[in-house]
Amino acid sequence: MSVKRGYKICLVGDMNVGKSSIVHRFVRNSFSEEKTSTLAAAFFEKELSVNGETVKMCIWDTAGSEKYRSLTPLYFRGADGIVLVYDITDEKSFLNLRTEWIPSIRMRTDTNMALVVVGNKLDLEKTGRVVPSDEARGYADLLNAIFFETSAKTGENVERIFTQLALKIRETKPTSNEENEFERSVIQIPPSSLNSDKDIPDPSKRRRAHSKCTC
Numbered sequence: 001m002s003v004k005r006g007y008k009i010c011l012v013g014d015m016n017v018g019k020s021s022i023v024h025r026f027v028r029n030s031f032s033e034e035k036t037s038t039l040a041a042a043f044f045e046k047e048l049s050v051n052g053e054t055v056k057m058c059i060w061d062t063a064g065s066e067k068y069r070s071l072t073p074l075y076f077r078g079a080d081g082i083v084l085v086y087d088i089t090d091e092k093s094f095l096n097l098r099t100e101w102i103p104s105i106r107m108r109t110d111t112n113m114a115l116v117v118v119g120n121k122l123d124l125e126k127t128g129r130v131v132p133s134d135e136a137r138g139y140a141d142l143l144n145a146i147f148f149e150t151s152a153k154t155g156e157n158v159e160r161i162f163t164q165l166a167l168k169i170r171e172t173k174p175t176s177n178e179e180n181e182f183e184r185s186v187i188q189i190p191p192s193s194l195n196s197d198k199d200i201p202d203p204s205k206r207r208r209a210h211s212k213c214t215c
């Protein structure tokens with residue numbers, strides 16, 4: 001089956017909410033209890049079959065750390081879909097979607113951006129939940145976003161984030177990222193930012209390294 005579309009997806013949210021764990025579960029079907037904070041961003045690819053069509057998901061897993069906050073928009077600009085992650089056991093991470101992440105996204109992307117709100121660490125529901133499902137679902141509805149609660153630890157609902165997002169992108173952008181739109185979403189990092197931290201990956205170089213990616 002040939003790959004026809006590539007969708008650029010970006011995960012954002014506070015530190016430790018489980019963005020990398022969600023991506024690792026989705027791409028490698030693995031999970032680690034260890035805390036390994038992402039430096040700036042990490043890139044992953046995975047093909048998905050959506051309604052009989054193969055779609056390549058090109059995923060930027062960004063860092064939640066304040067240190068990299070000013071760089072995150074460089075990764076979600078030009079994205080086809082954004083996954084906003086909070087931790088159901090950490091109220092601040094949910095409040096920050098409203099006060100920080102959504103305003104930052106709204107300032108820099110078009111209002112039709114396909115969004116998913118994800119409450120992660122569902123396996124801790126019985127002992128640690130502080131964000132009620134209804135409240136988070138209500139907020140997602142206001143944003144016209146898809147809503148899931150997930151556990152990267154058990155894998156619950158993780159794949160559904162990406163399949164539902166791919167379907168939503170296809171509905172809203174039926175011709176998004178065909179081969180001839182390859183250059184559309186090249187990310188430019190200002191040289192001044194690159195000089196400030198050697199750990200920061202240059203997304204445009206990364207894209208060249210993954211030259212088969214169509215997004």
Ligand SMILES: Nc1nc2c(ncn2[C@@H]2O[C@H](COP(=O)(O)OP(=O)(O)OP(=O)(O)O)[C@@H](O)[C@H]2O)c(=O)[nH]1
Nearest residue numbers: 016017018019020021033037038064121151152153
């Ligand atoms: N119980 C439980 N722990 C999780 C889950 N997802 C992630 N964790 C743990 O939460 C911690 C942080 O996970 P990460 O995936 O590194 O979080 P992150 O959002 O990528 O963090 P930054 O890269 O710093 O922004 C790790 O110790 C994970 O093992 C989950 O679904 N359930």
Ligand SMILES: [Mg+2]
Nearest residue numbers: 019020037038
């Ligand atoms: Mg991470």
